[in-house]
Amino acid sequence: MIRFDNVVKKLGGRAVLDGVTFSAPRGGVTAIVGPSGTGKSVTLKHIVGLLTPTSGTVEVDGVDVGAASGAELAAVRARTGYLFQGGALLGWLTVAENVELPLRECTRLGDGEISGRVEAALAAVELSDAADKFPAEISGGMVKRAGLARAIVRKSDIILYDEPTSGLDPVTALTINALVKRLNSRFGITSVVVTHDLQQALLFADRIVMLKGGKVAAQGTPLEFISSESRDVKDFLEAQLVAPGPEGLAAIKNSAAAARFEAERNRNT
Amino acid sequence: MTLTREPMFDDEPRGRLDSIGRRAAAFAAGVGRCASVTARSLASMPACALSGRRRRAFAQQLYATGVKSLPVITVVGFFTGMILGLQVGLALARFNQENLLGAAVMITLMREMAPFVTGLCLSACVGSAMAAELGTMTVNDEIAALEIMSVPPVKYLAAPRICSLAVMAPLLSFYACVLGVVGGGFVGAMQLNVDFRQYISSAIAMAEVKDLAVGLLKAALFGVIIGGVSCHQGFSAELGALGVGRAVQKSVIVSFLLILVAGYMVTRLAY
Numbered sequence: 001m002i003r004f005d006n007v008v009k010k011l012g013g014r015a016v017l018d019g020v021t022f023s024a025p026r027g028g029v030t031a032i033v034g035p036s037g038t039g040k041s042v043t044l045k046h047i048v049g050l051l052t053p054t055s056g057t058v059e060v061d062g063v064d065v066g067a068a069s070g071a072e073l074a075a076v077r078a079r080t081g082y083l084f085q086g087g088a089l090l091g092w093l094t095v096a097e098n099v100e101l102p103l104r105e106c107t108r109l110g111d112g113e114i115s116g117r118v119e120a121a122l123a124a125v126e127l128s129d130a131a132d133k134f135p136a137e138i139s140g141g142m143v144k145r146a147g148l149a150r151a152i153v154r155k156s157d158i159i160l161y162d163e164p165t166s167g168l169d170p171v172t173a174l175t176i177n178a179l180v181k182r183l184n185s186r187f188g189i190t191s192v193v194v195t196h197d198l199q200q201a202l203l204f205a206d207r208i209v210m211l212k213g214g215k216v217a218a219q220g221t222p223l224e225f226i227s228s229e230s231r232d233v234k235d236f237l238e239a240q241l242v243a244p245g246p247e248g249l250a251a252i253k254n255s256a257a258a259a260r261f262e263a264e265r266n267r268n269t
Numbered sequence: 270m271t272l273t274r275e276p277m278f279d280d281e282p283r284g285r286l287d288s289i290g291r292r293a294a295a296f297a298a299g300v301g302r303c304a305s306v307t308a309r310s311l312a313s314m315p316a317c318a319l320s321g322r323r324r325r326a327f328a329q330q331l332y333a334t335g336v337k338s339l340p341v342i343t344v345v346g347f348f349t350g351m352i353l354g355l356q357v358g359l360a361l362a363r364f365n366q367e368n369l370l371g372a373a374v375m376i377t378l379m380r381e382m383a384p385f386v387t388g389l390c391l392s393a394c395v396g397s398a399m400a401a402e403l404g405t406m407t408v409n410d411e412i413a414a415l416e417i418m419s420v421p422p423v424k425y426l427a428a429p430r431i432c433s434l435a436v437m438a439p440l441l442s443f444y445a446c447v448l449g450v451v452g453g454g455f456v457g458a459m460q461l462n463v464d465f466r467q468y469i470s471s472a473i474a475m476a477e478v479k480d481l482a483v484g485l486l487k488a489a490l491f492g493v494i495i496g497g498v499s500c501h502q503g504f505s506a507e508l509g510a511l512g513v514g515r516a517v518q519k520s521v522i523v524s525f526l527l528i529l530v531a532g533y534m535v536t537r538l539a540y
Contacts, residue, residue, distance in 0.1 A: 010280060012281075013280045013281040045413075048417050050413055050416075050417075074419060077416070077417050077418075077419055078419055080417065082414065082417045084410040084413070084414055085410070086409055086410060088409060088410040088411045088413070088414035089411070090406075090411060101418065101420065102418040102419070102420065104322065105322075105418070105419075105420040105425070106418065106419045106420060150418075154418075
């Protein structure tokens, strides 16, 4: 379980996170939503110790990441995959070499095992055809999917996603979110997804945490969230053209099912 | 060693004294990080040369540092020798001592000028490119991604770069020295009527092993300085493209200054 307990993070004298408290249950998908500049990515970086809280604690399965020793932090990172907003691929390596990098550098796996895992990861994100291309030769969305393949190739039990679907077309976004959910349900991976796309979060997350002004404005299951009486939540729903209440959730699910059906039909014709 | 970092202080400074203290602390931390990156990279030199995976990266950096710098070093080395030959030759001609031109050019180049111009060229051509490349990787979260994947950026990125500079700088310095001596001889023959054979004989007669050793040592030290400073500045880049530009600028300025200071210190200790 990932637990934030009254976390305050000040940067340049400004509290980017201001008393954030929430939990991401083991084996669940937790979505962190909210407007831009509310500290969503900053929250994610605390989980792997890229940032440390000014006060409060961030725990990953009982390990206080902010106060962890080098070895403890390395252990947390070893079981964590991280998809950065821009993909963060190394430009001089091909897509396949980027995906196999953590296996080559940090494990003693043989070439056959590495190749198998890389092929499986690339197939999962539908990038098998681009394995030999360099990041500069593929689109932004493909770079992001390659970053996702690299995040899952180590078979981590925690995966953090920073805007996994931004810049992707709706059908690919749906595929990626379905992959997140599938990884979660098949392998029990704990996922924390930072996204501005509320509709996708409502579809695939088990819990939703909304940040606003560095504070937790609302949190709960998708149904609890969409039914919230909080003014902030209502404004956010309205801004994302989502109707509040159970009807809104049902409408999103129907629309996603329709999009999936349409995509499947296009693929078959 | 964690390279991804956050500001040392979360809040605004309380007064001017606090601000000065914070700058001093940040400077000291930067010096420490730079020294640490350099020392860890040099400690990884055997791995660079022996480990299969690292050897490939090391070879690529040797090529980028050495072979790609050859055209610049060729021109700079040759013209440095020509300028030196002309100036020294004109001074010696006033005392009818042109026969000492070869010795003067050789000693000056071997002891000081060849390592110095090589250091400046490498700093401007190679060090700035390293700072820009690593800086871009830093602001694009690629360094953070490596750290999260437990791939140590110092071993993976800095070590091949710093070690390649430590190896190639003396070789390039020697090359610049040879070209400089030839350039000086060319000017001597063309403008000062100094016989080229006599010039070379005079140069070889005055060349001492100690001078060569000190010159090569200086060049190696300059290579390490350029690599360490450039990698550190790259890893410290922040605030997007603007930060990368600043990192490049700082890497060149700091390398230049340290080359001058280190050059004097080595000369002071050796002679």
